[in-house]
Amino acid sequence: MRKTILIPTDFTVKSLNVLKTILVNSQNTDTFNILLVHGISLNDSIRDLLFYSKSEQIESLTNPEFQEACEVIKNKFGQQIASLRIDLFSGYNLAAFENYLEGNKVDAIFTCERKSLLINKNSFDLSQFIDKCSVKVTRINSGLNTSIPEKGKIAEVFINQVSMG
Amino acid sequence: MQIKRSSRTALLFLIPFLVVILLFSLFIYFSVSNYSENYLFKLLEARANKVARENIDNNLLDSNSLSNQEKEDKLPHEKDYFIPINKELNITAEAKKVGINESFFTDAVNKGSAEFVTKQYLYKGIRYKSKSGDFIVITAAENYFEINQAKNLINTLLFAMGIASLILLYIAFYFSKNIFKPISSITEKVKEISSENLHLRLNENNSNDELNQLTMTFNNMLDRIETSFETQNNFISNASHELRTPLTAIIGEADVVLSKPRQAEDYVESLKIVLQEAEKLDNKTKALLFLAQTGFNGKAQKFDKVRIDQLLWDVKENLENMNSKNKIFLDMELLPDNPMKLKVNGNTQLLHLAFSNIISNGCKYSDFNTVTVSIGASDDFVYIVIKDTGIGIPKDEIQYIYDPFFRASNTKNYEGYGIGLPLTRNIIRMHNGKILVNSIQGQGTTVQITLPTWKPERV
Numbered sequence: 001m002r003k004t005i006l007i008p009t010d011f012t013v014k015s016l017n018v019l020k021t022i023l024v025n026s027q028n029t030d031t032f033n034i035l036l037v038h039g040i041s042l043n044d045s046i047r048d049l050l051f052y053s054k055s056e057q058i059e060s061l062t063n064p065e066f067q068e069a070c071e072v073i074k075n076k077f078g079q080q081i082a083s084l085r086i087d088l089f090s091g092y093n094l095a096a097f098e099n100y101l102e103g104n105k106v107d108a109i110f111t112c113e114r115k116s117l118l119i120n121k122n123s124f125d126l127s128q129f130i131d132k133c134s135v136k137v138t139r140i141n142s143g144l145n146t147s148i149p150e151k152g153k154i155a156e157v158f159i160n161q162v163s164m165g
Numbered sequence: 166m167q168i169k170r171s172s173r174t175a176l177l178f179l180i181p182f183l184v185v186i187l188l189f190s191l192f193i194y195f196s197v198s199n200y201s202e203n204y205l206f207k208l209l210e211a212r213a214n215k216v217a218r219e220n221i222d223n224n225l226l227d228s229n230s231l232s233n234q235e236k237e238d239k240l241p242h243e244k245d246y247f248i249p250i251n252k253e254l255n256i257t258a259e260a261k262k263v264g265i266n267e268s269f270f271t272d273a274v275n276k277g278s279a280e281f282v283t284k285q286y287l288y289k290g291i292r293y294k295s296k297s298g299d300f301i302v303i304t305a306a307e308n309y310f311e312i313n314q315a316k317n318l319i320n321t322l323l324f325a326m327g328i329a330s331l332i333l334l335y336i337a338f339y340f341s342k343n344i345f346k347p348i349s350s351i352t353e354k355v356k357e358i359s360s361e362n363l364h365l366r367l368n369e370n371n372s373n374d375e376l377n378q379l380t381m382t383f384n385n386m387l388d389r390i391e392t393s394f395e396t397q398n399n400f401i402s403n404a405s406h407e408l409r410t411p412l413t414a415i416i417g418e419a420d421v422v423l424s425k426p427r428q429a430e431d432y433v434e435s436l437k438i439v440l441q442e443a444e445k446l447d448n449k450t451k452a453l454l455f456l457a458q459t460g461f462n463g464k465a466q467k468f469d470k471v472r473i474d475q476l477l478w479d480v481k482e483n484l485e486n487m488n489s490k491n492k493i494f495l496d497m498e499l500l501p502d503n504p505m506k507l508k509v510n511g512n513t514q515l516l517h518l519a520f521s522n523i524i525s526n527g528c529k530y531s532d533f534n535t536v537t538v539s540i541g542a543s544d545d546f547v548y549i550v551i552k553d554t555g556i557g558i559p560k561d562e563i564q565y566i567y568d569p570f571f572r573a574s575n576t577k578n579y580e581g582y583g584i585g586l587p588l589t590r591n592i593i594r595m596h597n598g599k600i601l602v603n604s605i606q607g608q609g610t611t612v613q614i615t616l617p618t619w620k621p622e623r624v
Binding site: 020024068069071072073075076078079157 | 498499500501502503506541542543544545546548
């Protein structure tokens with residue numbers, strides 16, 4: 001069965017643990033279209049909007065650790081991942097978010113309880129929409145938020161064991 | 166005495182420029198002097214025509230009418246000669262009288278004009294046709310340029326040349342010094358490195374220029390030297406320790422058995438033990454010999470395709486055989502489906518040694534708690550993450566962990582030489598990989614090793 005799932009991300013390796021948990025706990029027969037979405041508002045300046053490129057913005061937000069971790073997961077769960085896409089959501093209200101979900105045919109949202117990091121000054125927390133939206137939301141216990149030696153490094157995606165909740 | 170390269174470069178820079186400036190000055194001098202001479206000759210010719218007309222033609226009519234105006238028009242130190250051309254003309258005598266050579270007169274007679282230059286005077290002669298017959302009219306004037314301006318021009322040019330060479334000298338030395346500055350700094354740094362501090366490295370920057378390549382080459386060389394140095398050290402200490410253990414057992418057993426007469430079964434029993442230990446010894450010697458033959462005999466290390474998961478299973482088995490208390494968990498959760506992604510270009514023995522070092526350290530410093538070894542791969546790299554829950558490394562000591570023989574302050578209760586980690590790092594470096602150690606004291610240590618995936622085109 002193919003499903004499209006949406007996972008809010010803040011471009012930290014840690015946020016990929018949600019994805020890993022889903023894939024580990026799903027059946028082998030399931031395949032997923034994965035949307036890693038980050039909430040970021042568009043700039044108001046018309047000049048900036050004229051030269052706006054989504055891929056460039058994503059490029060500036062990601063870091064090599066995150067991309068490598070994505071690749072590691074893709075290599076492991078190649079059969080289950082039909083597609084993995086990083087996207088930006090820049091709507092202002094719930095209706096826009098609902099529209100986005102409908103447009104991308106999102107079947108389920110998975111989010112972790114941890115508050116996501118706002119890495120850019122224009123970033124905003126998607127949870128305000130996720131809480132109220134009509135699509136089924138699954139919360140995943142992000143585990144202990146203690147300081148661990150491998151914080152921020154790619155090793156995080158190997159180590160953290162997260163329970164489905 | 167050998168001139169330093171920097172001054173040689175400065176000199177090489179300086180000489181062509183000085184030659185160019187010299188040629189330039191000569192060109193200026195000669196063109197200016199030539200121009201002023203030509204100009205004067207033209208003036209003289211005009212004067213000659215004029216004075217001839219006035220003096221020869223007007224002489225017949227009115228000798229004094231124009232003498233006033235003539236005075237004003239005169240060139241500085243002008244002298245005029247009028248020599249009639251007739252049968253009585255004696256060129257030799259006239260030449261002596263005027264003070265110039267004879268060919269001047271023949272030229273003037275035959276070609277119609279002649280020029281002559283002395284240091285003081287310029288002479289211009291023309292053949293002038295008048296009603297009363299032909300004349301040679303010679304006008305001479307002071308060589309104005311030679312007398313008044315030449316010296317000044319030469320002085321100016323010499324002065325400019327002097328100033329230019331001073332500036333050039335400064336620029337040349339400044340540049341040559343700056344060009345060779347990084348090289349001198351490399352020399353200084355390399356001089357510092359001796360067999361006692363082989364862990365020192367030259368500073369690399371990210372640019373791709375020749376100097377950085379030189380630095381990187383030096384660093385690579387130092388890596389190799391350091392690795393072989395430390396491998397040797399490690400090898401000797403490990404080898405002697407490993408060989409002594411079975412020997413002690415054999416000696417002890419034999420001592421005990423020989424201390425008094427015993428039953429035949431006892432002898433059999435103890436001989437069995439001796440045999441067992443001797444076999445162990447044999448195995449170890451064989452292994453050491455193998456290690457010495459394959460890795461460290463000074464020949465090029467053979468790099469092959471190595472499957473990391475297989476290697477880690479071997480390491481795990483090996484370590485658990487060596488000490489049954491070692492508990493190693495191989496976490497295959499992120500193992501990629503495609504086995505090609507797990508292959509790295511490397512030397513099995515060296516990688517085995519490197520991972521054994523890290524994992525056995527993990528076991529040792531966590532008092533034989535489980536050590537988790539996870540494997541994963543992206544498209545370009547294989548990641549191996551080794552996590553233990555041991556004593557960790559104090560935060561302010563983590564920068565020294567790669568120094569050989571450094572041991573953290575909380576390792577007093579554990580055996581070790583402080584060689585393992587630097588050795589491992591060098592092995593990983595030889596494989597173009599990266600090693601990253603993160604630790605929190607009291608909580609544990611995570612070692613992340615990144616190795617580039619084997620690529621077919623690199624073979």
